[in-house]
Structures are given as C-alpha cells and as structure tokens.
Amino acid sequence: MDAVDHIPVTVLTGFLGSGKTTVLNHLLRQPEMGGVVAIINEFGEVALDHLLVESSEDRLALLDNGCICCSVREDLIETLDDLAARRAAGTIPPFHRVLVETTGLADPVPVLHTLMTAPDIVGRYRIDGVVATVDAVNGAHTLHAHAEAVRQVAVADRLLVTKTDLVSGDTLARLEARLVAINPVAALSQVSNGIVDPARVLDAGLFDPAARSADVVRWFETAARAAVEPHHHAHDCEGTRCDHPVHHAHDSDVQSFSLVIDEPIHGEAFARWLDYVAALKGEDLLRFKAIVNVAEQPDAPLVVHGVQHVFHPPISLAGWPSEDRRSRLVFIVRGIPREIIETTLCKFAAVSRTAIQRPAA
Structure with missing residues (x-):
C-alpha cells in the first residue's frame, strides 16, 4: 500500500480548556466528516470528555487509563490495530480518517513517534498533521506557565486560536505574535464557538507530493x-x-x-x-x-x-x-x-x- 493510500490520522491537541472538544464536536457534525473515527484520550479515574462528544458510539474509541504520552501509547496502537481489523472485516462502518484528541496535559510528540515508528501502524496509517487549539483568553498565561502548551504549539501544522470573541483585538494580536514567534510555519486560524471549516484542519499534505509542492513554498x-x-x-x-x-x-x-x-x-x-x-x-x-x-x-x-x-x-x-x-x-x-x-x-x-x-x- 502506498503512503498516500494509508488512513490519515489527524492529532488534535491543545491545553486544558482551550476548546478541543468543542472543535471536535463541530467537525464531527459536518457532512464531509461522516467517515471519521475519533479516538479520545482522557486522564483520570472517571472518563467524562467522551460523554460531551455528540457522536454515535461506533465513531468513538476511548483511551481512559492514563496520559497518551506514556502508558496509553500501547493502547493507542491496539486501538488503531483493532479499528483497522474491524474495518477490514466489515464489523464497523467503513471510515477514511482518524482524529486523535489528546488530553490537555499531553505532549503530542510521543503520539507522533508512535504513529511514525510502530510497524503495524506505519503499514496502515499515516500522519496527516497536528492541529493545536490555543485559548485566546488564557493562552498567553498558559504558554508562559506550562511547557506542554509550548510544545503543542511548536509541533503543530495548524493552529486554531479559540474564544476570539472574548478578547480585544490588541490581546489577540499579541497572542498571535507569540504563536508566530514559536512556530512561524503553522497555518493560523481564528475560531469562535468551535466553528471551523474542516478544510482548515485536515489534509495538511505531509505525505502528498502534489499538495506538498504548494506547501513547501x-x-x-x-x-x-x-x-x-x-x-x-x-x-x-x-x-x-x-x-x-x-x-x-x-x-x-x-x-x-x-x-x-x-x-x-x-x-x-x-x-x-x-x-x-x-x-x-x-x-x-x-x-x-x-x-x-x-x-x-x-x-x-x-x-x-x-x-x-x-x-x-x-x-x-x-x-x-x-x-x-x-x-x-x-x-x-x-x-x-x-x-x-x-x-x-x-x-x-x-x-x-x-x-x-x-x-x-
């Protein structure tokens, strides 16, 4: 199977309270997202976030036994393997894309390493890109106080600045200047109430030579x-x-x-x-x-x-x-x-x- 025929995986990351679940809900309601499975990682003894996602259960997979950057990596591999096997067997509706939502505390780099190096995963899936949400209200504070938030921004291919309707233009401009300073090559979009065009999130073109020619410029x-x-x-x-x-x-x-x-x-x-x-x-x-x-x-x-x-x-x-x-x-x-x-x-x-x-x- 050629890399461009592998199932694309989009990693959705962002710090606690930055609006990942709101964005995910909006995306899953869009007609073009009908063949997407969402894998939701949670941290804590009681899993709650998946209950907030408005989607049928056959489109959700829950990882709830720890942070995705450590013990859950094996569970991520098992979940992706299981999804591919069930897809091939016809026991679940066919899907053409996977969204992985990390916890707000997660460093997304280990997730990317898993997707890039695990033999069974590399043979079936490909990384489409990393999307990071940044809270316009608390983003400046978060970037200063939490190394995880900085790394989420640094590895992103797409940045979604959320809650833009709650801040002044000057505050938004200062935050966006900081994001550009950390990661000047990520495409940046402003988002209110989680509403974003899927085209602004998906198909980052990391493996598609046709798309890549325009992207590299x-x-x-x-x-x-x-x-x-x-x-x-x-x-x-x-x-x-x-x-x-x-x-x-x-x-x-x-x-x-x-x-x-x-x-x-x-x-x-x-x-x-x-x-x-x-x-x-x-x-x-x-x-x-x-x-x-x-x-x-x-x-x-x-x-x-x-x-x-x-x-x-x-x-x-x-x-x-x-x-x-x-x-x-x-x-x-x-x-x-x-x-x-x-x-x-x-x-x-x-x-x-x-x-x-x-x-x-």
Missing part, C-alpha cells in the same frame, strides 16, 4: 519573513502584573530559524548529518522541515520532515515547486543555537560555509 516564505522580522515578546501577562507559578515554561527558549544552502548536497552526507543531529540534539529539535537539492538527483528535490529524533522517510517531488533550486531548511528548536546547526552541516554534510545563507523575505 509557503513554509519557507513564512519562515524567511519570521527570520527577517523576528517577534520579540515579554512575559507581561497582557500588560498586567504577572502572577504566574514559579515554574515557567520559558517559551522564549523556543525559536525558529531557516537556512538556505546554495550548493547541492550529497545524499549520504545529508543523511549522516541528520543522524548526528537526531542523536545529539533530537530532544530539542521540535520540528524540522526541509526541501533538499540532492546532488545525485537535481531535478527531483527531497522533502524531509521530522519531529525530534524521528524523521519521516524522505519523499521526492516530481519537480521543483519554483525556479529556486536551493536547499531550504526550517528549524523549530529549544535552546539550539543556529551556529551549531551551521557548524554541523559543514562538518557532517560537507556543506561549505559560504554556501549557507540567511534567507531574505
């Missing part, structure tokens, strides 16, 4: 603008006295930057560099996206996508999405200086220092 144009016009923010709690807990998330430690490489890169050398970075800095490499001019195949660029130390197999595009045939790399990192990335590219990927450029918007 947007990734790097957006990243280039962020690099030239960085967003600086202070933790001033929207201009009021800050009463955050003492254990801050320091989302200012999360930064993004992009690199342009003027010369082709040999495939084996690039793979060696990826292995090195993943082994030594994988924990802090939150997201990585790249389109690479490989010396051995100059007319078919590679697109590489990674989360921490796990990378999707590179996919070749049919052709370059623009006249620009330089390699372009986008990093969302925690505490990794740009200079380290540049130095390792020179040492392990045999890239000359003069070929590494800072992009212009």
Whole structure:
C-alpha cells in the first residue's frame, strides 16, 4: 500500500480548556466528516470528555487509563490495530480518517513517534498533521506557565486560536505574535464557538507530493519573513502584573530559524548529518522541515520532515515547486543555537560555509 493510500490520522491537541472538544464536536457534525473515527484520550479515574462528544458510539474509541504520552501509547496502537481489523472485516462502518484528541496535559510528540515508528501502524496509517487549539483568553498565561502548551504549539501544522470573541483585538494580536514567534510555519486560524471549516484542519499534505509542492513554498516564505522580522515578546501577562507559578515554561527558549544552502548536497552526507543531529540534539529539535537539492538527483528535490529524533522517510517531488533550486531548511528548536546547526552541516554534510545563507523575505 502506498503512503498516500494509508488512513490519515489527524492529532488534535491543545491545553486544558482551550476548546478541543468543542472543535471536535463541530467537525464531527459536518457532512464531509461522516467517515471519521475519533479516538479520545482522557486522564483520570472517571472518563467524562467522551460523554460531551455528540457522536454515535461506533465513531468513538476511548483511551481512559492514563496520559497518551506514556502508558496509553500501547493502547493507542491496539486501538488503531483493532479499528483497522474491524474495518477490514466489515464489523464497523467503513471510515477514511482518524482524529486523535489528546488530553490537555499531553505532549503530542510521543503520539507522533508512535504513529511514525510502530510497524503495524506505519503499514496502515499515516500522519496527516497536528492541529493545536490555543485559548485566546488564557493562552498567553498558559504558554508562559506550562511547557506542554509550548510544545503543542511548536509541533503543530495548524493552529486554531479559540474564544476570539472574548478578547480585544490588541490581546489577540499579541497572542498571535507569540504563536508566530514559536512556530512561524503553522497555518493560523481564528475560531469562535468551535466553528471551523474542516478544510482548515485536515489534509495538511505531509505525505502528498502534489499538495506538498504548494506547501513547501509557503513554509519557507513564512519562515524567511519570521527570520527577517523576528517577534520579540515579554512575559507581561497582557500588560498586567504577572502572577504566574514559579515554574515557567520559558517559551522564549523556543525559536525558529531557516537556512538556505546554495550548493547541492550529497545524499549520504545529508543523511549522516541528520543522524548526528537526531542523536545529539533530537530532544530539542521540535520540528524540522526541509526541501533538499540532492546532488545525485537535481531535478527531483527531497522533502524531509521530522519531529525530534524521528524523521519521516524522505519523499521526492516530481519537480521543483519554483525556479529556486536551493536547499531550504526550517528549524523549530529549544535552546539550539543556529551556529551549531551551521557548524554541523559543514562538518557532517560537507556543506561549505559560504554556501549557507540567511534567507531574505
């Protein structure tokens, strides 16, 4: 089965109270979502959230014995395996997509690792993308106080800013500037009462070469603008006295930057560099996206996508999405200086220092 024929899985994440269940309810009511199964993870002895989702039971699967980022990972694998088996046997209605809603306290990265590495899952499912909800009212406080919320934003492909009808335009603008500073390549949408077009959430194009050609252009144009016009923010709690807990998330430690490489890169050398970075800095490499001019195949660029130390197999595009045939790399990192990335590219990927450029918007 080709990757594009696998069942797409969308991970819906977001901190406590950010409106995930409201968004999920809206999505499941839309006609085009009729063939979607939702897997809801809960934390606590009594599972309640699934009772708030308005859907028939054959479209829901509940994981209720712990946080999805630890003990429930095996349950997620078993649930996805069971769904695929029942789908093949015809004992449940056919479905064409899965939505996984994480707990508000979950780091979504282990979920992505499970979907990217578990053999049975990789053979049947593919990651469509990560959607993170951010509460416009409490988002600034949450990002400052909780590291999990920062990581949810950092790994997202789509960001939904919820409860936008409850804040001023200035407050919303400050929050969105902070989100762009953390993750400049995620598409951002404003949401009120959970109402969002499914097209703004689904089909992120991570595995679809046809969709990817357009996406890679947007990734790097957006990243280039962020690099030239960085967003600086202070933790001033929207201009009021800050009463955050003492254990801050320091989302200012999360930064993004992009690199342009003027010369082709040999495939084996690039793979060696990826292995090195993943082994030594994988924990802090939150997201990585790249389109690479490989010396051995100059007319078919590679697109590489990674989360921490796990990378999707590179996919070749049919052709370059623009006249620009330089390699372009986008990093969302925690505490990794740009200079380290540049130095390792020179040492392990045999890239000359003069070929590494800072992009212009």
